[in-house]
Amino acid sequence: MLTHLTLINFALAEHLAIDIEEGFNVLTGETGAGKSLLLDALSACLGERTDTNYVRYGAEKADVTATFSYKDGSAEALWLKEQELDDESGEIHLRRVIFATGRSKAWINGRPSSLSELKEIGRLLVQLYSQHSQQQLLEPPYPKHWLDRYSNFHAPAQAVRDAYSKWQKDIRQHQAALDAQATRKQRIDTLNLQIEELEEVVQVDYSEIEQEFDRLSHHEHIMQDCGYGLTALDDAEQNINQEVASILRRLESHSGRSEKLSEIYTSLVNAQSELDDATSNLRHFIDKQSFDPERMEELNSKLEVFHRLARKYRTQPETLKEEYEAWQTELEQLHQLEDPETLAEQVEASHQDFLGKAQHLDDIRREASLPLAKHLTEQVKQLALPEAHFEFKFEPLEQASSEGLSFIQLLFTANKGIPPQPLARVASGGELSRIALVMQVMNAEKTESEVLVFDEIDVGISGGTAEIVGRLLAGLAQHVQILCITHQAQVAAQSDQHLLVKKRQTDPASSTILDLEEDDRVLELARMTGGIEINETTLQHAKQLRQLKFQPA
Incomplete structure (x- = not known):
C-alpha cells in the first residue's frame, strides 16, 4: 500500500509531504491547479520516463520519494529479498532525483538502483489506468489480451507461444539441413584429408622439439659457459663457495651482537645453501650433456614439416594442433547432423504439439468468453446503457500464429433488436469511455497489485452514471488501495480520503495539496x-x- 509521497521542487510543488490512506482516495482541483502532480511524481518513482519539465523553475533538481508498506510473502517482499533490499522496517522507499541537466538517479531502500529495477518493483506495486485507455479497445489484439488476463490464461497462452517458437525453429533447422546436404559430403572429404595429413605431426609437441633443436644448435657455447660457471663456483683455487664460507665464519661470532647483523648472517647461510644446490645441479647438467648430430638432423626434419604445413594452412606452426582439433570437432558435428528426413519428422511432431496446445487454448477461451461477455454486459448496463449487449466472436485464422488459432473480436450493440457489431465500428466516444472504465475495473479485480491508480477514467460520464462509477470504485477499494483523479463530484463523494490540489500565486507559481x-x-x-x-x-x-x-x- 502507498503510505506517503514527498515532493521537493517537483514541477509546481516546492515542498509537499502527503500521507495516503488505505481505501478509496480521490484527487480533485480546478483545471490547471496541478492535479497530475501526485501521479507524475509516483510514475517517476516507478521508473517511468522523466524530463526537465519536472524540475521546478529555478531549481537544480527535483526530488521525489514514494513509501509503500507490504506484506510478508507478497510478490514485492520476495523481490526485495532476492535483491537483498529488504529491511526490518517493512517498508519500501522508492526515490528519484531528476536534474535540470536531464540526468536522473534512483534509489530503492537507500541503495542506488537502475530504472529497470524501479520498473520491476513498480509493476508489482502499482497498476495505472489512464483516460486514454479507451483507445486500447480499438486495437485488434485488445479483446484477446483482456480475455486472457481476466480469465488468468497467461500460462496456456505462453505455452502456445513457446510451442509455436519450437515449431518455427524446427522448420528452420530442416531447411538448413536441406541446403547443407549438397555441400556436406564435400566438406567431410576435405576434413578427412586435412586430419589425415596432420594426424602424425600433431602427436609431437612443437615447442618441445623447437627447444631441443635450439639447445643442440648451441651445444658448444652452452658447454663453454657452463664450464666457466662451474669453475668459478667450485673448481677454481679461489672459488665463490669458499669465499662465502669464509665470510660466514667471520660473521658467525658477531651475529649475536646485532639484530641486523643476525639477519644478514641468516641470509648468507640461505645463499650458501642455494649456491651448493646450484653447483650440484650444474655439475649434473654438464655430465648429462652430449652432442648427437643424428638427433639434430631428425629434429630439423620435423620442424621443416611443421613449417611446411603451417604455410599450407596459413597458420603458425605452434597452432597446427588447435587447427587439427577444430577440424575433428567440425567433422564430428557433420557426422552427427540428422538427415533431412529425421528433421522433417521433428517438424511434424512440433507442429502437432503446437496445434494441440493452441486448440486447448482456443477451447478454454471460447468457454470463458460466454460468461465474461455476460458479466461485462451486466456491468455496462448500469452506466446508462440499459440495452447494452456484448459478444465475443472467434474467426479462424488463415494461418495459425503464436497467439493461437482464432482472431477474437468484441462485438457490441447499445440498441435492442440491433445485432452486435465490432466495437470500433459502432460505439460512440461516450460509450467507449464507459466500456473502457468497466473493463478496467474488472481487470483491476484480478490484479495482484495492492495500489490501483485511475487517471481521469471517468471522462465523458456524469450524473447517475458517475455515481455508479463511484460505487464501483468504492467497492473495489474494499480489497485494494485506489488513487483516482476525477472531475466528477459523484465519484469523489464515494471516497475515503479527499485530496484537493490548489494553485498558489507565489513567484514562481506553486501548488499545494490539502487533505480535506x-x-x-x-x-x-x-x-x-x-x-x-x-x-x-x-x-x-x-x-x-x-x-x-x-x-x-
Whole structure:
C-alpha cells in the first residue's frame, strides 16, 4: 500500500509531504491547479520516463520519494529479498532525483538502483489506468489480451507461444539441413584429408622439439659457459663457495651482537645453501650433456614439416594442433547432423504439439468468453446503457500464429433488436469511455497489485452514471488501495480520503495539496457541481452526495 509521497521542487510543488490512506482516495482541483502532480511524481518513482519539465523553475533538481508498506510473502517482499533490499522496517522507499541537466538517479531502500529495477518493483506495486485507455479497445489484439488476463490464461497462452517458437525453429533447422546436404559430403572429404595429413605431426609437441633443436644448435657455447660457471663456483683455487664460507665464519661470532647483523648472517647461510644446490645441479647438467648430430638432423626434419604445413594452412606452426582439433570437432558435428528426413519428422511432431496446445487454448477461451461477455454486459448496463449487449466472436485464422488459432473480436450493440457489431465500428466516444472504465475495473479485480491508480477514467460520464462509477470504485477499494483523479463530484463523494490540489500565486507559481476534512469536502463537492458560486442549493446537493457514501448500494 502507498503510505506517503514527498515532493521537493517537483514541477509546481516546492515542498509537499502527503500521507495516503488505505481505501478509496480521490484527487480533485480546478483545471490547471496541478492535479497530475501526485501521479507524475509516483510514475517517476516507478521508473517511468522523466524530463526537465519536472524540475521546478529555478531549481537544480527535483526530488521525489514514494513509501509503500507490504506484506510478508507478497510478490514485492520476495523481490526485495532476492535483491537483498529488504529491511526490518517493512517498508519500501522508492526515490528519484531528476536534474535540470536531464540526468536522473534512483534509489530503492537507500541503495542506488537502475530504472529497470524501479520498473520491476513498480509493476508489482502499482497498476495505472489512464483516460486514454479507451483507445486500447480499438486495437485488434485488445479483446484477446483482456480475455486472457481476466480469465488468468497467461500460462496456456505462453505455452502456445513457446510451442509455436519450437515449431518455427524446427522448420528452420530442416531447411538448413536441406541446403547443407549438397555441400556436406564435400566438406567431410576435405576434413578427412586435412586430419589425415596432420594426424602424425600433431602427436609431437612443437615447442618441445623447437627447444631441443635450439639447445643442440648451441651445444658448444652452452658447454663453454657452463664450464666457466662451474669453475668459478667450485673448481677454481679461489672459488665463490669458499669465499662465502669464509665470510660466514667471520660473521658467525658477531651475529649475536646485532639484530641486523643476525639477519644478514641468516641470509648468507640461505645463499650458501642455494649456491651448493646450484653447483650440484650444474655439475649434473654438464655430465648429462652430449652432442648427437643424428638427433639434430631428425629434429630439423620435423620442424621443416611443421613449417611446411603451417604455410599450407596459413597458420603458425605452434597452432597446427588447435587447427587439427577444430577440424575433428567440425567433422564430428557433420557426422552427427540428422538427415533431412529425421528433421522433417521433428517438424511434424512440433507442429502437432503446437496445434494441440493452441486448440486447448482456443477451447478454454471460447468457454470463458460466454460468461465474461455476460458479466461485462451486466456491468455496462448500469452506466446508462440499459440495452447494452456484448459478444465475443472467434474467426479462424488463415494461418495459425503464436497467439493461437482464432482472431477474437468484441462485438457490441447499445440498441435492442440491433445485432452486435465490432466495437470500433459502432460505439460512440461516450460509450467507449464507459466500456473502457468497466473493463478496467474488472481487470483491476484480478490484479495482484495492492495500489490501483485511475487517471481521469471517468471522462465523458456524469450524473447517475458517475455515481455508479463511484460505487464501483468504492467497492473495489474494499480489497485494494485506489488513487483516482476525477472531475466528477459523484465519484469523489464515494471516497475515503479527499485530496484537493490548489494553485498558489507565489513567484514562481506553486501548488499545494490539502487533505480535506468533512466540511471542506462538502465545499469542494459543491464547487465541483455548482461552479465558482456556491449557494445553499449546491451545498445541500453536496451533502446528499456524501450521505450516499454511507447508504447501502
